[in-house]
Amino acid sequence: MRYLKAFIIGLLALVSVVFVIENIDALSAPVQFKLKLYVANLETASLPLWVLTILSFALGAALVLIYLIYDHIKQRQVIRQLRQNVEIMGMELKRAGVTVETPSAAASAPPENT
Numbered sequence: 110m111r112y113l114k115a116f117i118i119g120l121l122a123l124v125s126v127v128f129v130i131e132n133i134d135a136l137s138a139p140v141q142f143k144l145k146l147y148v149a150n151l152e153t154a155s156l157p158l159w160v161l162t163i164l165s166f167a168l169g170a171a172l173v174l175i176y177l178i179y180d181h182i183k184q185r186q187v188i189r190q191l192r193q194n195v196e197i198m199g200m201e202l203k204r205a206g207v208t209v210e211t212p213s214a215a216a217s218a219p220p221e222n223t
Contacts (some may be wrong), residue, residue, distance in 0.1 A: 118170070126168045129159045136162060 129136060136159035138164040 122166075122170075125163065129162060133159065 116187045137157050139155040140158050141162060142153040
């Protein structure tokens with residue numbers, strides 16, 4: 110799955126670069142953003158449209174990366190909590206005198222013929 114994600118991200122980056130190269134004439138037009146407030150007038154530097162296209166792609170990729178890192182951290186916390194719950198339940202079963210077969214032992218045991 111990791112390689113599939115890397116492939117898709119690389120493919121999107123390649124498509125965006127090809128888009129810029131194929132449409133360089135239309136994307137060479139300068140763009141300037143202005144914000145007119147009552148207090149002040151703010152303006153950006155004049156940039157070609159292709160620079161803004163690449164920057165918006167990079168910003169989107171960075172935001173997706175931040176979300177994926179956050180999601181990964183949350184999943185690790187949930188897994189840690191679930192493992193602790195399994196250990197607690199196993200200790201409670203041992204105290205109750207119930208024999209518990211661990212999943213690893215069940216997987217390595219040969220199947221019984223009946």
